[in-house]
Structure formats: structure tokens, C-alpha cells
Amino acid sequence: MTKIGLEIHCQLTKLESKLFCSCKANYRENKPNSNVCPICMGLPGTLPRLNKKAVEKATLIAMALNCSTPEKIAFFRKNYFYPDLPKNFQITQLNIYGDTSVGGTGEIMVGDKKIRITRIQLEEDPGRLIYEGSSSKNQITLVDYNRAGTPLVEIVTEPDFENPKQVREFLKILSDLLENLNVSDPSLEGAMRADANVSIEGGNKVEIKNINSFHDLEKAVHFEITRQESLYSRDIPIALETRHWDDQRKITISSRSKEEDLDYRYFLEGDIPWVRIGKDIQEKLKSEMPESIMSKKERYVTKYNIPEQVADVLSSDKYYSDLFDKSNDEQNAKEIANIITTDLMGLVDTREKREQSKLTSSHLRDLADSIQSEKLTRNSAKNALYEIVKSGKDLSEIISQLDLGNVSDENELLQIIQQVLSEEPQAAEEAKSNPQTINFLVGKVMQKTKGKADPKLTLELFKKKLG
Amino acid sequence: MNLKISALEYVEQVKNGNISAEDFVSATIDRIKNVDDKLHAFLQVNSKAVEQAAQVDKKVKSGEKVGSCFGMPISIKDNICIKHSKTTCASKMLENFVAPYDATVISKLKEQDAVFIGKANLDEFAMGLTTEFSAYGPSRNPWNTDYVPGGSSGGSAVSVSAFECVASLGSDTGGSVRNPASFCSTVGYKPTYGLISRYGLISYANSIEQIGPITRTVKDTAFMLNILSGLDSHDNTTIDNENVDYLSGIEAGIEGKKIGIIQEMIGEGIDHTVLSATNDAVSKLEGLGAICEPISIDMVKYSVASYYTITATEAGSNLARYDNLRYGYDFPVEGFEFNSYISKARTKFGPEVIRRMILGGFVPSSGHAGKYFLKSLKVKSKLTREVTEAFKKYDFLVAPTVPILPFKIGEKIDDPVALFQVDINTVMSNLTGVPSISVPYAISNGLPIGIQLLAKQNDDKSLLQAAHALETTVNLPEVPI
Numbered sequence: 001m002t003k004i005g006l007e008i009h010c011q012l013t014k015l016e017s018k019l020f021c022s023c024k025a026n027y028r029e030n031k032p033n034s035n036v037c038p039i040c041m042g043l044p045g046t047l048p049r050l051n052k053k054a055v056e057k058a059t060l061i062a063m064a065l066n067c068s069t070p071e072k073i074a075f076f077r078k079n080y081f082y083p084d085l086p087k088n089f090q091i092t093q094l095n096i097y098g099d100t101s102v103g104g105t106g107e108i109m110v111g112d113k114k115i116r117i118t119r120i121q122l123e124e125d126p127g128r129l130i131y132e133g134s135s136s137k138n139q140i141t142l143v144d145y146n147r148a149g150t151p152l153v154e155i156v157t158e159p160d161f162e163n164p165k166q167v168r169e170f171l172k173i174l175s176d177l178l179e180n181l182n183v184s185d186p187s188l189e190g191a192m193r194a195d196a197n198v199s200i201e202g203g204n205k206v207e208i209k210n211i212n213s214f215h216d217l218e219k220a221v222h223f224e225i226t227r228q229e230s231l232y233s234r235d236i237p238i239a240l241e242t243r244h245w246d247d248q249r250k251i252t253i254s255s256r257s258k259e260e261d262l263d264y265r266y267f268l269e270g271d272i273p274w275v276r277i278g279k280d281i282q283e284k285l286k287s288e289m290p291e292s293i294m295s296k297k298e299r300y301v302t303k304y305n306i307p308e309q310v311a312d313v314l315s316s317d318k319y320y321s322d323l324f325d326k327s328n329d330e331q332n333a334k335e336i337a338n339i340i341t342t343d344l345m346g347l348v349d350t351r352e353k354r355e356q357s358k359l360t361s362s363h364l365r366d367l368a369d370s371i372q373s374e375k376l377t378r379n380s381a382k383n384a385l386y387e388i389v390k391s392g393k394d395l396s397e398i399i400s401q402l403d404l405g406n407v408s409d410e411n412e413l414l415q416i417i418q419q420v421l422s423e424e425p426q427a428a429e430e431a432k433s434n435p436q437t438i439n440f441l442v443g444k445v446m447q448k449t450k451g452k453a454d455p456k457l458t459l460e461l462f463k464k465k466l467g
Numbered sequence: 468m469n470l471k472i473s474a475l476e477y478v479e480q481v482k483n484g485n486i487s488a489e490d491f492v493s494a495t496i497d498r499i500k501n502v503d504d505k506l507h508a509f510l511q512v513n514s515k516a517v518e519q520a521a522q523v524d525k526k527v528k529s530g531e532k533v534g535s536c537f538g539m540p541i542s543i544k545d546n547i548c549i550k551h552s553k554t555t556c557a558s559k560m561l562e563n564f565v566a567p568y569d570a571t572v573i574s575k576l577k578e579q580d581a582v583f584i585g586k587a588n589l590d591e592f593a594m595g596l597t598t599e600f601s602a603y604g605p606s607r608n609p610w611n612t613d614y615v616p617g618g619s620s621g622g623s624a625v626s627v628s629a630f631e632c633v634a635s636l637g638s639d640t641g642g643s644v645r646n647p648a649s650f651c652s653t654v655g656y657k658p659t660y661g662l663i664s665r666y667g668l669i670s671y672a673n674s675i676e677q678i679g680p681i682t683r684t685v686k687d688t689a690f691m692l693n694i695l696s697g698l699d700s701h702d703n704t705t706i707d708n709e710n711v712d713y714l715s716g717i718e719a720g721i722e723g724k725k726i727g728i729i730q731e732m733i734g735e736g737i738d739h740t741v742l743s744a745t746n747d748a749v750s751k752l753e754g755l756g757a758i759c760e761p762i763s764i765d766m767v768k769y770s771v772a773s774y775y776t777i778t779a780t781e782a783g784s785n786l787a788r789y790d791n792l793r794y795g796y797d798f799p800v801e802g803f804e805f806n807s808y809i810s811k812a813r814t815k816f817g818p819e820v821i822r823r824m825i826l827g828g829f830v831p832s833s834g835h836a837g838k839y840f841l842k843s844l845k846v847k848s849k850l851t852r853e854v855t856e857a858f859k860k861y862d863f864l865v866a867p868t869v870p871i872l873p874f875k876i877g878e879k880i881d882d883p884v885a886l887f888q889v890d891i892n893t894v895m896s897n898l899t900g901v902p903s904i905s906v907p908y909a910i911s912n913g914l915p916i917g918i919q920l921l922a923k924q925n926d927d928k929s930l931l932q933a934a935h936a937l938e939t940t941v942n943l944p945e946v947p948i
Contacts, residue, residue, distance in 0.1 A: 038568050042788050044561065044669040045548045045570060047702050079784050083805050088787035141805070143792075265831045267780060267840070270674030272703055 003205075004167060004221055005159035007195040009152050010178060011125060012057050013185045018149035019124045020048035020091070027146035028188070040149035042086030047271045050075075054151040055102065055275055057183045058122040059285055061153055062103025064177055064292065065117050071278050074100040075122075075269040080262055083143050084126040091269050092123035092154075102153075102277075110170045116158040125150040147190075153183075159197060159205075164222040167196075171214045176316045180293055186214065187351045198224045203231075203238035208252050211245045220245045224252050296321055304333035310341050319354055320344075326361035332368035339367055343382045347389050358392025359385075366395040379451045380404040408454040413445070413461055416453070420444045421465070431466050438462050468494035470630040471945070474539060474687040477633050481527065481537040488527075488538025492520035492582055495540045499585070499631045502948055506616075507606045508625035510545050511553060512585040519582045526580070534580030535694065541576060542632040544623050545586035546593055547678065548667040549573050556669050557601035558591045559815040560789050562796040570667020571699045572636060572678055579694050584632045588622030591817045592786065593638055593671045595619050596646050596889055599880050600819040607876070608650060609948045611913055614873040617647030623681045624651040629948055634687055636695075638668055640676035641774050642868075642893025645905035648681055649868035649917025652907040652943060654934070655681050656688045657893075659924050660900035661706040663692075664699035670785040672778035675897040685906065685935040689713035692927065711928055719932045721755050724862040726933075727762030732866035732892045740911035745867045748908055748918045751940040752865065757933075762857055762864070766850035767895060771887055773846035774894040776830045776839050783827025786820065789813065822883065851899045858901075858923035863933050866892050868905040868917035892919060902927045904934045908941055915943075 015025040021039035024030075039046045055073070062069050076094040093101035103120030127148040133139040155174070161167050175186035186192050194217045199205040208224055211217045228238050243252040291299075296315035300306045306314070314320050320340050328336045348354045367385060370376040376384065376399070387398045399405050407413060420441055421428045431437040441462055445453050468490055472480070480486045496516060503509055513519075523538035525531075543549060546556045548566035550573070555561045569577065576583075590600040598606040598621030606621040608614040609629040616625045620637025624647035627635050637644040639657040648655020656679045663678045670676070680691035692713045699705045726749075733745055749759050791798055791812035800808055816824065830839035857864060870892055879886050896903035901924050905917040918937065922930035 041793060043567070043794070044554065044556070044564065044788070045546075045566065045667045046568075047666050047673075047704075049701060050703055077784050079787060081787065081790065081806070081809060083790075083792060086788065086793065088790060089784050263833050265780070265784070265828070265833075265836075267784070267831055268674075270704070270781070271670075 002162050002198070002200050002225055003159035004161035004163075005197045006155075006157045006161070006167070006170075006217070008155040008157075008174065009125075009193040010061075010155065010184050010186075011188075011191045012054055012151040012153060012183050013188055013191050014183050015051065015053055015057065015151055017051055019051050019054050019122070019151040020149055023149065025150055027150060030146050032142070032144040033146060035146040036148070040086065041145060048091060048269075050272050050275065051151065054122060055277065056285060057151075057181075058102040058120065058153050059277055059282070060181050060289055061155070061178070061183060062106070062120045063282075063286060063289065064181055065103065065106050065108055065120065065155070067103035067106030067117050067120055068099065069103060069277065069282055070099045070101075071282075072100070072274050072276055073102055074274050075272045076266050077269050079265045082126065083141060084129050084145075084148070086127065086145060086148055090124060090126065091272070093121035094266055095119050096266070108170075108173065110166055110173060113160070113162075113166055115160045115166075115170060118156040118158055120156070121154045123152050123154060124148070125152040159199070164218050164225070167221050168218045171217065175214060176293055176318070179318045180290055180321075182290060182318075196221055196224070198228065200225060200228045200232060200238070203228050204240035206238065206240070207242040209242060209244055209255070210247075212247055216245060216247055216250070219250055220252060223250065227252065300324075300337070304328070304330065304337070306334060306337045310337050313341050313345075319348070323359075323361055323364060327364040327368075329365070332365065332372060335368035335371055336364050339364060339381070339385065343385050344389075347386065357389045359389050360392070363388045363395060370395065374408070374454060374456075375406055376404060377406060377451055377455070380406075404452065406454050407449050407452050408457055410457070410461065413453060413458055414465075416445055416448055417458070417461055417465060420448070428466070431462070438466070470494055470498055472633070473684045474633050474682060474690055475684070477539050478535065478537050484527070488520035488523045488582070489517060492538060492540050492584070493517045495584060495630075495632060502609075502629055503631060505607060505612055505948070506609055506625050506629055506631075507604055508587055508622040508629065508631055509542070509585040510555060510557065510588050510603055510622070513583055516540065516582050516584050523580050523582070534578055536576065536579040536581035538580055538582050539634065540584035540632045541581045542584050542587045542623055542626040542635040543573070544589050544620050544635070544637045546589060546638060546669040546671075547572065547636060548669070549583060549586075552586070554586070554669065555603075556592045557589045557603055558817065558820070559602045560791070560795055560813070564794050566667070568667065571664035571701055572695050573667060575694055585626075587620070587626055587635060587637075590619035590621070591820050592669070592782070593619040593640055593643055593676075594782070594819050594823055596642065596886065597876070597880070598622065598647075599876060600817055602817050605876055608873055608914075609946050610652065610873070610910075610915055612948075613875055614914065615650065615876050617650030617869070617873065619643040619647075620655075620681065621647045624648050624653050624655065627651070627653045627681050627683060628946055630946075633683070634691055635681040637679055637681050638671075638676055639679045639897065640672050640778060641890050641897050644679040644681060645868050645893050645903065645917070645919060646890075648905040649907075649919075650873040650915060652910070652915035652917070652946070653681050653683060654685055654688050654907065654938075655679065655868075655905040655917070656692070657896055657903050658692065658696065659706070659902045659927055661704050662696045662708060662902070662927060664702040664705050666699060666701035670781075672781040673785060674781060675777070675900070685904070685931055685938045686714065686717060688904070689717055689931050692931075706925070708925070708927075713928055713931055716928075717932055717935050721752065721757045721863075721933050721936045724757045724933065725860065726752055726757050726759045726863045726865050727857055727861035728759055729767065729864055729866045730761050730763045731765075731767035732870065736888070737867070737870040738872050740909075741867045741870055741872065741916055744909040744911065744916045745865075745918065748937065749865065752937060755936050755940070759865070760861075762861065764850070764853050764857060764895070766846055766853050767891070769846045770850055770894050770898060771891050773843040773850070774890065774898060775826070775887055776843035777847065777898075779823045779827035780831040780840050781827070782823050783831075786816075786824065789816075819883075847898050850895065854895065854899045854901060855923070862922070862929065864921040866919050866921075868892060868919040872911060872914045872916065896921055900924055902930050904930060906934050906937050906941070907943055908937075910944060913947070
């Protein structure tokens with residue numbers, strides 16, 4: 001049986017500052033080595049100053065993944081030399097001397113499969129290495145410490161996954177959960193990274209490191225299973241080893257370094273006293289925790305009678321569920337759910353588009369009301385939505401600007417109907433005996449009004465006229 | 468200009484206009500010029516000190532609000548960061564390190580208009596108890612310049628003892644303030660762990676060390692503690708002392724107090740003159756109305772081993788950052804791969820640091836941690852329990868600060884284990900976090916002996932009262948330099 005375990009590293013991108021200093025947690029878009037201070041550069045004499053908010057956010061993640069949460073947590077030093085580590089040790093957490101990291105064991109359902117969580121720990125991200133130069137002779141390594149000290153949550157699972165599909169489903173659930181908790185933005189480059197361990201029946205465990213996105217994680221796992229199966233089928237032993245994910249070539253390669261042999265000499269970080277997260281604090285955190293995706297979905301189905309599939313889509317994406325919850329007033333809930341899941345999704349399917357979108361919840365409310373009161377056809381509403389996302393103008397302004405309003409004036413419609421009847425004498429004649437043909441004529445009216453004719457009224461008028 | 472005055476006297480004199488800060492600091496600089504060739508207390512002298520003192524005088528004259536130090540010249544151990552000044556830790560590794568920020572204690576002293584007269588010598592990275600391990604040469608004991616001044620804050624104690632400043636800041640990881648204070652006949656204080664912010668103190672063994680003042684009198688220590696102590700958002704291990712005034716009530720005396728005499732600290736290996744000075748001190752304490760009884764603290768016999776295991780482990784980690792990539796000394800990286808560069812760069816460490824780095828790599832390593840590091844942590848917690856128990860019965864504990872007299876430069880440098888053993892009486896208060904103070908008590912054959920008093924955690928104020936009471940019984944000769 002194939003066994004896959006994951007170590008997910010998730011940056012708490014929604015925090016203002018780093019884990020131990022007041023430099024920005026969002027190091028992106030800064031010139032190299034400009035988002036640094038004596039503390040995150042590990043200068044002699046500096047001490048870590050724990051960001052309490054980071055502890056709270058990490059605890060929220062542990063709670064949301066149904067992990068145990070100890071009342072007292074501690075930090076440890078992981079000692080190793082590496083140029084991206086300013087202190088040449090990393091401040092992290094550990095459970096070998098008792099449960100002292102933010103999260104202990106827990107579990108989460110992925111479809112019908114139960115995935116056990118081993119632990120959740122809070123730690124500092126190292127800096128970033130950039131390699132320049134092509135040949136080994138002129139290769140240089142540049143170090144950018146802007147990222148050093150960014151709060152990172154590590155989520156470790158048991159080797160409970162059996163195939164890449166389960167991994168993918170888990171990652172989807174996890175990203176949605178992190179986004180919903182408002183702790184992290186999984187779409188930011190480098191915000192989610194992972195290591196994986198993979199073993200197939202009869203083979204040794206292989207660690208894969210350096211996987212820089214969730215997208216590649218599934219690929220890496222898939223690649224590694226295929227590689228191991230191919231070896232196995234040819235009776236070549238699968239070595240117990242650490243491999244690196246090459247994100248250019250999308251393959252795993254054996255690591256020459258003996259990372260597995262490193263002795264990290266873990267010991268308690270004396271500069272950070274034990275942090276108490278007592279039952280009282282935990283209760284408070286729980287009460288402030290955003291509604292879970294599961295509970296949102298249930299609410300949408302039972303309260304608004306929204307179909308399960310639509311509710312699923314709405315609830316799992318915080319952007320959509322926030323919009324939905326803000327705009328609906330129960331009467332228009334189904335209509336708004338409909339607009340979001342059929343028309344809006346195509347318009348704001350990326351991070352950039354969402355950031356640029358000018359749409360507000362009141363726009364959605366106006367749109368739904370206009371459709372319900374038959375001021376707008378669904379088709380016109382779709383066109384209006386496109387304009388709103390682009391310009392952010394009021395719906396009324398867009399309706400008059402694009403001339404989208406329904407034609408529901410009887411006289412005006414009668415004129416158009418008369419015109420259609422004279423242009424289509426054969427159909428007009430046929431329609432008297434065959435009601436199907438009336439639809440054809442209504443369609444013609446729609447064409448002439450660019451879809452704005454009130455369809456009910458048009459039909460009625462035709463019937464009267466031909467009756 | 469009389470330089471031989473206490474901090475409190477200095478403040479009084481400048482306040483009253485009897486002397487100017489400028490004159491005093493200028494005379495102090497002259498004194499340093501005259502004696503420091505022989506003593507080597509300083510690694511660096513502040514060339515702007517006189518100018519800075521003159522600024523304080525201006526404030527005094529204009530009636531502007533003046534900080535409580537009134538331009539007092541203070542020396543700072545060179546492992547405490549002063550913004551824009553070199554902080555070397557007496558190591559070649561940090562030969563060119565200029566701190567870009569002030570330690571919290573430095574900010575606090577600046578606010579009180581102190582003048583930093585210079586950076587004081589120490590054993591490299593505070594590892595040692597003689598200053599012989601300074602990469603820039605040893606300091607010498609002003610009572611006899613053939614002898615060591617103690618360490619690691621040797622330069623600090625020498626500068627106070629030889630009137631090269633009024634007070635000093637040292638750091639105490641296992642006795643590094645109290646040991647040189649005892650050897651140089653000054654007061655040396657190791658506060659309750661967390662009482663003084665460590666932000667800006669270059670870590671050696673961060674879980675047990677504290678910055679501590681070295682002064683001429685116990686009252687001066689209380690004065691310094693009023694400035695230095697208290698919560699600091701830059702150091703998560705600091706404690707809230709509710710702004711206790713350590714000076715008020717310092718003359719309360721020790722009538723009726725119970726004092727335990729630690730038997731393990733006056734046993735085997737103790738110098739007989741140190742023992743008789745201790746016995747004498749005990750009878751003085753009794754004369755002041757205290758009740759003194761012998762007490763045994765069993766774990767003391769393992770404390771030195773535990774101390775060196777724990778400190779080596781923490782030092783191995785704390786000093787790992789010195790890879791010379793971001794700061795340090797001149798040594799270009801071109802042509803090196805990371806590991807070969809750092810192993811080459813780190814050869815600038817001196818022999819004692821390297822010895823402890825090797826030890827620190829070994830004792831917590833997998834397969835050995837159980838036998839050494841974890842066992843040492845057990846000794847530490849057992850010792851803490853014993854000390855806590857002792858303080859249920861006694862208000863204070865007493866012992867000689869160092870069981871032997873100052874020894875000659877070079878005498879013990881080749882016998883590290885013998886050197887380690889000298890720490891036996893001082894490491895206990897670091898391992899258990901309790902405050903302790905060394906009070907100058909006697910001179911034997913021209914060499915100083917200090918007596919150490921300890922109190923329970925956060926009882927710093929009563930400890931200073933007891934130390935002051937003991938101090939009043941003492942009348943010592945003047946330093947012969």
C-alpha cells in the first residue's frame with residue numbers, strides 16, 4: 001500500500017509583523033535586505049520578542065484542524081549552520097519533551113478518508129537564497145533576509161494518504177480553511193510550501209523536500225510514486241533517502257547532502273518564557289473564530305434552501321461567502337447565490353482580478369432585486385455585472401448608460417410586435433394554430449430589443465394579437 | 468580633584484555645584500592615562516567623554532532637568548552594545564563589530580545623563596574568570612598587578628577599584644560580576660534573573676545570565692538598580708518589580724533575620740584565610756542581631772559540572788551566528804563554499820571559546836544528551852528545589868564569594884578544570900535565578916576577600932539591606948595604586 005505523509009509550511013501572511021520583531025510579515029515587493037532589523041538579522045545582543053498574535057493565529061489553525069491545544073507552549077532552538085539562517089539556529093517548537101507546541105494530535109476528514117495530524121508548530125521562516133551564475137566556477141549565492149523571521153506554521157500529518165488525489169483534496173480543504181480563518185493567503189507566492197514522504201508497498205520511505213507550492217506538491221507525489229513503482233517493477237531496491245523537488249524540471253532528484261544525519265541539538269529557547277494559553281484564552285479564541293466552511297454550507301442549505309452543490313462552492317471560498325453573507329437579505333439569497341456561482345466566478349477567478357474588482361455587496365443586492373422585480377433580464381444582469389466589476393459604477397447608471405432596462409411599455413412592445421408580424425407573415429399565420437411558433441416570434445422581438453423585452457408581457461401581447 | 472568618592476557622593480557634589488562633571492570626568496580620563504597602562508581595564512576609552520560631561524554641566528547651570536547620574540563616568544563591559552561604538556566581546560571575531568543600537572541598560576543610563584567613559588576588558592565572550600582569555604591581553608589586579616583581577620568582568624571591577632570610573636556594568640553568567648568584585652574589593656551584584664533587561668547584552672548562556680552593577684558601596688548598587696531594573700518589552704524574560712526603590716530603607720538592618728551558612732562552600736579546598744574571614748563575617752552578622760546556622764545544600768557538589776554543561780550548550784548555539792557573513796572582521800567570501808568559509812572564519816575564536824564550542828557541540832548531541840545535558844538540567848532543577856527549601860527557613864544564605872584568594876596571572880591558565888572549580892560558590896545563584904551580592908570584606912596579604920550573601924527570588928531589596936548592614940562593619944585600606 002502506498003503511504004504518503006506531508007509537512008506543510010504555511011506563512012501567516014495576514015499578520016502585520018514578523019514572529020520576533022516589528023518588521024513587516026509581508027516581505028514581498030521589498031528591495032533585498034530592506035525589510036530587516038537588528039533582531040531578524042540576529043545581530044549580537046538582540047533578543048526575540050514574541051508576536052502574541054502569531055501564537056493566537058497558530059492556535060486557531062490547530063483548533064480548526066481538531067488538534068489538541070496545550071495550555072502552555074514553549075519554543076526550542078534547532079541548531080544548524082545555513083547561510084539563510086541569521087542566527088544559525090531556528091526558533092521552532094517540538095513535542096519530544098511533552099506536548100508543548102501550539103497543536104498536538106488531531107484529525108480531519110478528506111472525503112471518506114480520515115487523515116491524522118501529528119502536530120502543529122509555530123516557527124520562524126529563514127531568509128531566501130538566490131543562486132546566480134551558470135557554471136559551478138562562477139556560481140554565487142546571494143542571501144535576502146527580508147523573509148527571515150516571517151511567522152510560519154508547520155502542519156505535520158501521519159502517512160495516511162494513499163494516492164495523489166487524496167493529497168489534492170486535502171490541500172484544497174486546507175487552503176480554503178486557512179483562507180477562511182483569515183490567517184493566510186494561500187495564493188501568495190511562497191506562502192505555502194511542503195515536504196512529503198512517500199513509500200510504496202515493499203519499499204523504503206523517501207523524503208521529498210523543497211516543494212514550493214501546493215500545485216507542485218501533488219505533482220511531486222505523483223512523480224515519486226511513479227518513480228518508485230518503476231524501480232520496484234524492475235526489482236531495483238528503493239533507497240531510504242532524501243530527494244529534492246526540482247521545480248524547473250518537475251522531477252525529484254537525490255540530495256547529495258546528508259541532511260538526515262544532521263544533529264539539531266534541540267533545546268529550550270530561554271529567551272522566550274513559556275506562553276500560557278489557558279482554557280479561558282482558548283474559549284475566547286474559539287468564540288472569535290470565523291464560522292467554519294462546514295457550518296456555512298449547512299446554513300446556506302437549510303436557511304436559504306440553496307442547492308447543496310451551489311452551497312459547497314459558495315462556502316469553501318471566503319471571497320464568495322463573504323460577498324454572499326453581506327449582500328443577501330434572505331428574500332434574494334437564492335438569486336445572489338445564482339449570480340455569484342454562474343456569472344461572477346468567471347470574472348474574478350484569480351487573485352489579481354479579485355484585487356482589481358470594484359464589485360461591492362450592495363451591487364449584488366441591486367442586481368438581484370432588479371432581476372426579481374423583472375427590471376432586468378438575467379442576460380442584461382450578466383452584462384451589467386461585467387461593467388460593475390470593471391468600473392464599480394452604480395447599477396442604475398450602468399442600466400441607462402448601456403440601455404439595459406427592460407422594455408415593458410405595452411405601446412412600445414406592440415409597435416415592435418407589429419413590425420415582426422409584418423416581416424414574418426408566414427410565421428404569423430402558422431402561429432394562430434401552432435403555439436410553438438409564438439416562441440419563435442417572441443425570440444424575434446428579443447433580437448430587436450437586444451434581450452430587453454419583458455418576455456412574459458411579450459407573450460401575452462402576441463396571444464392577444466393573434467387570438 | 469578627589470576621584471575616590473562613591474556614586475551617591477558624586478551626585479551630591481555635582482548637584483550642589485561643589486564640582487563640575489566636566490572636571491571630574493576630565494580628571495578620570497587623566498587617571499586612566501596614568502594607571503591603565505599597568506592595569507589594562509579598558510579596551511576603548513570614550514574620546515568624547517569630557518565633552519559629554521560639559522553638556523551635563525550646561526544643563527545643571529541652566530536649571531534644566533538633569534538625569535540622576537549627573538554626568539557620572541561609568542565603564543561598560545565590552546559585551547554590552549552602545550550604539551555606533553565597537554562592541555568586541557574581547558574577541559578577534561568581533562574586531563570590527565559596531566553596534567547599530569543601544570542595549571536597554573545603555574538607553575536607561577543615557578536618559579539619566581551618565582557618561583560612558585569606556586569599554587571594559589573581559590574574558591572573550593565572558594568565558595573565563597581571570598580576563599586572561601581576552602584576545603587583547605589580560606587586565607591586572609590593582610591590589611597587586613602580578614595577580615589576576617578575576618573575571619569575566621575583570622576590566623569593570625578593575626576600573627571601579629582603581630578609580631578609573633565611579634561605577635561599572637558587568638555581566639554575570641556564573642559569577643562574572645561577583646568574582647572580580649571579590650578579587651578587586653568592590654561590590655558586585657547579580658540580580659534576580661529577569662530584573663535587568665538583557666537586550667543588548669551579547670549572550671553567552673542566556674537562560675541564567677544577568678547584567679549587574681559593580682560599585683564602591685552597596686548603596687551605589689541600590690542607586691544603579693533603581694535606574695536599571697524593570698520590565699522591558701525588548702526582553703520577554705524581564706519581570707515587573709513594580710518600581711521598587713532599592714535605596715529607601717536600605718539601613719533597615721538585619722535584626723532577627725535568619726542566615727544559613729552554606730557548608731558545601733566552606734569545605735574542602737577553601738583557603739584558610741578565606742575561611743577565617745567568612746567565620747569573622749558570620750560573627751559580625753550575629754553581632755548585628757542575625758541568627759546564623761549551618762545549612763547543607765547537597766546539589767552544590769554537582770553544580771559546577773551542571774553549570775559548565777548547560778553554559779557550553781547554550782554558548783554553542785549563541786555563538787553559532789558568528790559566521791562572519793553579516794558582520795565581524797575583514798575576510799572576503801569570494802572563492803569559498805559556505806561550510807569551508809565559516810570553518811575558516813571561525814578560527815578567530817580564542818582557545819577557551821573553542822574549548823566550550825566543542826563541549827557545547829558534544830554534551831547536547833543525540834546519544835550523549837541524556838548522560839550530560841539532560842542530566843545537568845535535572846541537577847539544576849533539584850538544586851533549585853533545595854535552594855527554595857532553604858529560603859523557607861532562612862532569609863539569607865552566606866558564603867565566601869570565591870573559596871580562594873586571587874592567584875597569579877598564568878598560574879592556572881593551563882588547567883581548565885582547576886579554573887572551573889573556582890566557580891563553585893558563585894554558579895548556584897545563576898542556576899537557580901536567585902539574587903546574590905559580593906561585599907568587600909577583608910584583605911589578606913594585600914589581596915582582597917569578598918563575602919557573598921544570597922536571598923530568594925525577587926527579594927533583591929532585603930538582600931541589599933543585609934549587604935549594607937555587613938558593609939558597615941568593614942573598614943578596608945585603600946587600593947595601593
